[in-house]
Amino acid sequence: MSQQIQVSGLDAYYGRHKAIEDISMTIEPNTITAFIGPSGCGKSTFLRTLNRMHEVIPGARVEGKVLLDGEDLYGPGVEPVSVRRMIGMVFQRPNPFPTMSIYENVAAGLRLNGRRSKSEVDGIVETSLKGANLWNEVKDRLGKPGAGLSGGQQQRLCIARAIAVRPEVLLMDEPCSALDPISTLAIEDLMAELKSQFTIIIVTHNMQQAARVSDRTAFFNLAGQGQPGRVIEMDETSRIFTNPSQKATEDYITGRFG
Amino acid sequence: MTTHTVQRVSTGRRLKDRLVQTLVYLAFAVAVIPLISVLWLVIKNGLARFDLDFLTHSMRGIGARDIGGGAYHAILGTLEQVLLASLISVPIGLLTAIYLVEYGRGGRLSRAISFFVDVMTGIPSVVAGLFVLAFWVLALGMPFSGFAGALALSILMMPTVVRSTEEMLLLVPGDLREASYALGVPKWRTIVKVVLPTALTGIVTGVMLAIARVAGETAPLMLTVFFTDSINSDPFNGPQMGLPLYVFDQARRPTDIAVDRAWTGALTLILIVMLLNLVARLIAWWRSPARGR
Ligand SMILES: Nc1ncnc2c1ncn2[C@@H]1O[C@H](COP(=O)(O)OP(=O)(O)OP(=O)(O)O)[C@@H](O)[C@H]1O
Ligand SMILES: [Mg+2]
Numbered sequence: 422m423s424q425q426i427q428v429s430g431l432d433a434y435y436g437r438h439k440a441i442e443d444i445s446m447t448i449e450p451n452t453i454t455a456f457i458g459p460s461g462c463g464k465s466t467f468l469r470t471l472n473r474m475h476e477v478i479p480g481a482r483v484e485g486k487v488l489l490d491g492e493d494l495y496g497p498g499v500e501p502v503s504v505r506r507m508i509g510m511v512f513q514r515p516n517p518f519p520t521m522s523i524y525e526n527v528a529a530g531l532r533l534n535g536r537r538s539k540s541e542v543d544g545i546v547e548t549s550l551k552g553a554n555l556w557n558e559v560k561d562r563l564g565k566p567g568a569g570l571s572g573g574q575q576q577r578l579c580i581a582r583a584i585a586v587r588p589e590v591l592l593m594d595e596p597c598s599a600l601d602p603i604s605t606l607a608i609e610d611l612m613a614e615l616k617s618q619f620t621i622i623i624v625t626h627n628m629q630q631a632a633r634v635s636d637r638t639a640f641f642n643l644a645g646q647g648q649p650g651r652v653i654e655m656d657e658t659s660r661i662f663t664n665p666s667q668k669a670t671e672d673y674i675t676g677r678f679g
Numbered sequence: 680m681t682t683h684t685v686q687r688v689s690t691g692r693r694l695k696d697r698l699v700q701t702l703v704y705l706a707f708a709v710a711v712i713p714l715i716s717v718l719w720l721v722i723k724n725g726l727a728r729f730d731l732d733f734l735t736h737s738m739r740g741i742g743a744r745d746i747g748g749g750a751y752h753a754i755l756g757t758l759e760q761v762l763l764a765s766l767i768s769v770p771i772g773l774l775t776a777i778y779l780v781e782y783g784r785g786g787r788l789s790r791a792i793s794f795f796v797d798v799m800t801g802i803p804s805v806v807a808g809l810f811v812l813a814f815w816v817l818a819l820g821m822p823f824s825g826f827a828g829a830l831a832l833s834i835l836m837m838p839t840v841v842r843s844t845e846e847m848l849l850l851v852p853g854d855l856r857e858a859s860y861a862l863g864v865p866k867w868r869t870i871v872k873v874v875l876p877t878a879l880t881g882i883v884t885g886v887m888l889a890i891a892r893v894a895g896e897t898a899p900l901m902l903t904v905f906f907t908d909s910i911n912s913d914p915f916n917g918p919q920m921g922l923p924l925y926v927f928d929q930a931r932r933p934t935d936i937a938v939d940r941a942w943t944g945a946l947t948l949i950l951i952v953m954l955l956n957l958v959a960r961l962i963a964w965w966r967s968p969a970r971g972r
Contacts, residue, residue: 477860479784506863516854520876530862532872579858586862 424490424589425450426471426620431485432649433463433470435478440466442649444485446639453612453621455631455658458641459673463650464624467641468592471622472508473501489589506534509588513595515575517567517582524563526578530586545585553581554611573604580611584619591615593623597630609634628674632662640670718949725946728939734947738908746936750944752910753925756825757951759914760904760921761894763829764836769886772840779841780848781870799838807834808899816903823905825914828921831899836889843885847878883963891952897923922948 426448433441441463448454456464469475470483473494487494494504517526527546531537546563550556555577559570567578576596583591593612597605612621612634625631631638639655654667665671672678736749775792783789811831815821851874859869875882905918906928922944929941 472861474857474861477857502863502865504863505861510861512854512858512861514854516852516858518855518858518873518877520873520879529859529872530864534863534868582858582862 424620425488426590427486427488427491428471429486429488431467431470431483431487433466433475433483434481435466436480439649441470441641442644442651444652446652446655448620448622448637450620451616451618452636453616453623453634455635455638456622456624456641457626457628457631457638457673458650458653459643459678460626461650462641462643464641465594466650468510468594468622468624471590471592472510473504474510476501506530506586507588508590508592509583509586511576511579511583511591511593511596513598515572515579515599517570517575517578519566519568521567522564523559523567523570523578526567527581527585529582534586546581549581549585552584552611552615553577554607555581571604573600573607576600576604576608577611580608584615588619590620590622593621595624595626598626605630628662632658638662640665640667640673642669642673721942721946721949724939724942726943728943729946733940733943737910739910741908743932744934744936748940750920750922750925750940750947752907753920753922753944754947754951755910755912756904756914756919756924757894757922757948759912760825760828760832760900760919761890763826763914764832764893765886765890767829768833768836768840768889772837772886772889773844773882775837775841776844776848777870779845781866781874796838796841799834800842802834804831804835804896805898805902807831808902810834811899812902822916823903823918824916825904825911825919825921828900828904828919829914831903832893832896835893835896835899839889839892840886843888844878844882847881847885848874850881851877880963883959887956887959890955894952894955895923895948897921897927900924901927922951 428447429445431441431444432439444467456468458464466475471487471494473483475481475483483495485495489504489507493499518529521529524546525532527549528542531542531545547556550559555574558574559565559578567575570578576599580591580596597608600608609630612623615621623631623635635658637655638658638661640653640661641650642653643650654661654665654670656665661670662674665674732747733749734754735751736747737752738748738750739752741748775796779789779792783792808831811827811834815827815830816823821827855873855877856869859873860866864872900921900923904921904924906924907918907920911917911919926941926944926948929937929944932938
């Protein structure tokens with residue numbers, strides 16, 4: 422079952438450049454949390470520190486703590502690979518594996534992590550595609566290349582691929598920014614359904630989307646030009662959008678800057 | 680306010696367009712003429728002796744003025760030498776390229792390796808042959824053999840394999856690697872299951888180019904596999920023959936019969952390279968799972 426995430430005093434660097442500073446927050450299981458904020462304030466960076474994808478970039482490093490159900494993901498001896506199995510990720514641009522079929526794309530995380538019986542994989546592929554609301558559209562062409570789907574379908578394929586490995590948490594970095602309104606709606610509905618099984622964190626530039634789908638919202642901003650990004654305010658989504666406690670949050674939400 | 684109107688393409692621009700177009704076509708023709716004329720000559724002169732006899736017989740016991748004789752021993756030698764050279768250089772080349780792109784990341788070691796690969800690219804083929812002659816045959820006292828030739832050829836193949844594989848790996852988008860890492864797939868598995876398959880067609884093409892290049896090398900073979908007129912199927916022992924050597928050997932003989940054999944040898948060599956190419960392409964096509972477009 423999903424678990425609580427507790428972040429405390431987290432800094433992330435690209436080489437010598439500090440991108441985010443002193444971030445602390447608690448994310449409850451089976452909720453949807455939205456990250457909003459102007460471009461370049463470190464939302465993606467922070468998201469990627471949560472499943473240890475940040476350190477994939479050469480020279481990038483992280484200081485501070487991320488506890489998943491009490492266990493520090495950055496503790497000594499923790500295997501980043503196992504962290505990523507527990508915390509899945511969907512990227513801004515759909516990125517299905519071009520050499521693989523639809524079926525193989527969904528099965529990729531299972532197959533690439535060791536042997537499983539065919540029937541077991543078949544079952545997981547079907548439930549994952551159903552979970553991503555894609556099953557009906559692709560069930561007759563599972564053997565066709567994943568790259569042959571439309572952009573919105575590809576993104577749902579990537580979601581199916583991410584949930585197929587049964588993570589606890591699902592990180593989504595602007596998952597709808599390359600999609601049309603209908604596909605966007607499909608994915609928003611999907612998030613509401615997935616909430617019962619996963620903890621979801623989504624980065625979005627779309628205020629309505631944040632207001633529609635999320636339970637809690639965190640507003641990120643730069644402390645100043647050339648300075649690292651910080652969390653300015655985090656609260657119930659309804660509060661952030663109606664009665665934020667910070668002036669900067671209100672200015673951003675009402676479109677006065679950013 | 681200025682108003683914009685739709686303008687006709689001026690005569691000057693149209694003339695320039697025509698001129699450049701003509702130049703491009705001319706350049707294309709100039710580039711293709713040698714290719715076609717070489718193919719034409721080889722096919723025209725080579726077909727005369729391109730028969731079963733040629734493909735199944737060696738030159739053993741064929742006197743200077745005798746008709747008949749064939750290149751079976753040379754075909755066999757070339758196939759064995761190229762196969763051995765590929766077995767040596769393709770794994771090393773692939774692993775080197777993987778190290779350079781996936782692990783080295785512009786560090787000191789990878790820059791040093793890159794530099795030496797560049798240097799190797801520039802080694803003249805005679806020098807590779809001389810090196811194997813001096814090191815393998817003279818210093819270590821090994822016999823002339825197909826394997827010695829394969830060593831020389833692999834020195835020539837390796838940098839080509841490294842460079843072309845490196846380029847293909849660099850073309851694989853970082854997105855795909857990240858997508859795989861984010862599924863909890865370890866790095867080495869990501870390379871084997873995601874990066875290499877994505878780059879496979881390009882890598883195969885690069886390897887085939889490298890093979891095609893060394894299959895026609897003559898100089899290094901002269902110094903390492905020596906000559907023979909008879910069949911020697913053991914590449915590790917005793918002089919062998921190779922098709923380029925065969926062509927060279929027959930072409931310098933004074934009779935028309937021998938010169939015909941040389942042409943047919945050249946035709947056979949071209950056909951072998953083309954056939955290998957075809958097979959590799961089939962393998963690449965068959966190995967790519969998402970082919971049902
Ligand atoms: N790979 C990288 N190397 C160096 N610096 C980076 C890298 N990626 C991001 N940064 C820097 O880190 C800071 C935060 O970037 P990040 O991508 O996290 O912002 P963001 O909030 O996601 O922006 P956006 O809304 O535009 O996606 C920026 O100053 C950016 O220039
Ligand atoms: Mg971002």
